Amino acid sequence: MTATAVLLLSCPDQRGVVAATADFLARHGGNIVHAEQHVDPVEGVFFQRIEFELDGFELERDEIGPAFAPVAERLAMHVDLRFTDVPIPTALLASKQPHCLYDLLTRWRAGELPADVRAVVSNHPDHADFCAHLGVPYHHLPVSADTKAAQERALLEVLAGHGVELVVLARYMQVLSATVVDAYRHRVINIHHSFLPAFIGANPYRQAHDRGVKLIGATAHYATEDLDEGPIIDQETERVSHRDDVADLTRKGRDLETLVLARAVRAHLEHRVLVYGRKTVVFEG
Amino acid sequence: MTATAVLLLSCPDQRGVVAATADFLARHGGNIVHAEQHVDPVEGVFFQRIEFELDGFELERDEIGPAFAPVAERLAMHVDLRFTDVPIPTALLASKQPHCLYDLLTRWRAGELPADVRAVVSNHPDHADFCAHLGVPYHHLPVSADTKAAQERALLEVLAGHGVELVVLARYMQVLSATVVDAYRHRVINIHHSFLPAFIGANPYRQAHDRGVKLIGATAHYATEDLDEGPIIDQETERVSHRDDVADLTRKGRDLETLVLARAVRAHLEHRVLVYGRKTVVFEG
């Protein structure tokens, strides 16, 4: 596999926008390996993800942005340029429950998740051994109502110290304040254990049981200051029945949470997600 | 296929309840072809569905209830006795959209839905020809804000005139008043075009589009005076993406609505649904 570059683009929809970028790449000998686009006709916005081979491309990595700038400026384009051999520095945050954390770490170790996992942070000590076994730095940052502000300052220091650019809340049971969310806008992925917008708030499996639903779900979304209201990246549901009590729903839900979070994190790491308003464009993997 | 009888039972959970009924049937030479039970340990309620062959059973149909009464009384049991060769008299209510109505009628005609469809009622004339083609009585009962009370009286007369015991709202876009719902308590099945409790109320597909969900759903439930709050019988979801506009969601949702309503109606017609509180027990088909 040769290394590739990814252009994640958005701009007002207009004639010639596809040709302008394709032409820029063709002029410099670029070989496009994937291209996907989307137009929101209501908002009049054009979105595109173009992935092209660096091998044979006539520009060096640091020349691409400046060379593309005139095109971007002419089309009022927002540009995000990424290289697929430079994985995103990532921190995983967890509380006591291990299923999402262990799954992400196992996938990462198996080479399945293109992340640069730099740290695990938890308000509990439970996963220190497993992280030590894997050689991943583990930061135990306990928190209480009184110490929340100080703990979040410590958290931000840890994240900054590791150069983290993506924060994954792998069943981290603390609500992050606006300070943290703002510092990592659209770079904090959370897993909520219901098919949002149903069962917002605490104990969604109990809520689901009380309502007598025949499906449970899980939702991965970017965290915002409005809890459970951020842009949705992925969702999944599974059938349940009257036989399932709250414990059964919780157990079945764990599999959904694990799967949906892994898919969403993977989409982000592969530079396939564009956020606009409270929605996402998620290009195919 | 020999005819069978179905006992739908519920009572306080207690030792010996399974044996009491099994023993009653064994004493009269009954051959059980299906039996399913459920205990809600929180509420302490026992539910059971037993289906047994009438061929070889020593009691006549009208003797079964009286003979079982002492057992039922001793166990404080609620008993519903049905015969599978006596289909439930059913009315289908629709507005302009044909997909659920045509699907149910087609399944019924193919022998797939064990109903006795006696009438189609609509506030529009659109389906009169198709019903005439099938030989099903069609009642066109237009309605406006001013005529709602009178229209519902006419509706109740039509239902009574046909001896209807099950009302299926096959995308009938009028809210039924408490008068109708009370007259057919737990015998009115509605299809709502979202995965309840998300997107209660009007225009759920627009709500879903605005929220940017990655799944849409449909929910079949018994109608109650609280709109969209009745006991859920069945639900299903399907993946959607940023590419889907409201029209796409509506089109994809139609397939969900059709499928989920047919499954729920089938479950009711096969005497597999027990309602308790705002929940249902739906035994397997």
Added chain:
Amino acid sequence: MTATAVLLLSCPDQRGVVAATADFLARHGGNIVHAEQHVDPVEGVFFQRIEFELDGFELERDEIGPAFAPVAERLAMHVDLRFTDVPIPTALLASKQPHCLYDLLTRWRAGELPADVRAVVSNHPDHADFCAHLGVPYHHLPVSADTKAAQERALLEVLAGHGVELVVLARYMQVLSATVVDAYRHRVINIHHSFLPAFIGANPYRQAHDRGVKLIGATAHYATEDLDEGPIIDQETERVSHRDDVADLTRKGRDLETLVLARAVRAHLEHRVLVYGRKTVVFEG
């Protein structure tokens, strides 16, 4: 909705191929509303579907092909040009079972399937009334082992007489000879009632029951002279259990057959399917 044109392209993969087409459209004032591409790196083939608005495009419909020919020639491109306001003339073939046929006709009548349904052909008279009700010409062409060749000649005459370009086998239980399949290569869509390549041949639901599978499926594919071996367009499965006998599998399978065939036919009608070898590229709807 303004009318659009669709270019379905395939050619050897090469640098500049995206730019060449995008540039052609941009030079003539084309506004691209959808574009999707795929590269098969093993075979070295590039596939693309581009949909652009005719409104504002500087070329007339009959000028587009000739104007694009030099581009296509230079890139050794196979080109299929379609207009979305010109639906494909279609014939539906069925035997006794109604579910797929009625579903396709109902979707078409509801404006959901962009087809030009010109005829229904059956080896049984069963659906004549329903087609008369809809105003669709119905051709009853009975067939036996002795009359197969003559019946197929009559079938080809009917298809030709109606100018048919797409043949949908909506549970048509006769194997078409190579003569018919060749005349409509990659234009005959069949629904097979298993998840191919499992349970090739007759009675797949009985085969599935005998094997004790926990899933049944349905497969829509282009018909070829090798039965059940043609390029797959779409597939779906559903859970079953030990409780399901062959009749249950058949009933549950009908819903799968109906849904999968409708999706596949829709994809073809929207010019989203490209065949290569024994595979398909199906672009997103």
Added chain:
Amino acid sequence: MTATAVLLLSCPDQRGVVAATADFLARHGGNIVHAEQHVDPVEGVFFQRIEFELDGFELERDEIGPAFAPVAERLAMHVDLRFTDVPIPTALLASKQPHCLYDLLTRWRAGELPADVRAVVSNHPDHADFCAHLGVPYHHLPVSADTKAAQERALLEVLAGHGVELVVLARYMQVLSATVVDAYRHRVINIHHSFLPAFIGANPYRQAHDRGVKLIGATAHYATEDLDEGPIIDQETERVSHRDDVADLTRKGRDLETLVLARAVRAHLEHRVLVYGRKTVVFEG
């Protein structure tokens, strides 16, 4: 949770069979918490799983079997009696791939799988560290064509030494000989990476890619001497597309394999699986 006993029963179908068992339990003060039954009308076989509370039951654990023997004898019943607080001694066999093994171990450690995991066996040393971290005995038994018979003898010794009663092939890439399979008949669970009976044999993901299927699957089954032909316990599929190469299918398939194997193992551990012929009855969890 009080401890419960499970009776897994099968016998010729006959009148009174439900009553006989229910009556036996009622006579000894048993409180049934779950009961499910199934009749195969073609084979004329009755299957039942009854779970009842030991607390309050008048017989000691070792008295139940003898006391029930007359009932079983009269009805020609095959009886399997289990206690849910006595987990099945289990060995996990794996090769290089970690996903199924790590998932099962993680679920077991989280209290989700009611197993008594006594050993992990592998023909590779890769998972020794992780098992040491968990405190699970790890047996590295390398194998080659020449040493297969000796390796299997060593394997049988390890299994016997640990008192193993269930062997889970968690992507163990060696074909077990009849000697091993016979010693653990219906007690070896394998995961095959296709929706059997499609793509039997080697490289199912490559076979799937070559055939151009739109779904991939995984199948958990009891191992028999006929490879990939044993009774199926569970299956699942997932959508794929032309965009997925063999590596993508393999990655997506891993999630299916992991999930399906975990579900099948859980069903076996909860005494919910009955084998007959080449099929299974899997009662609901």
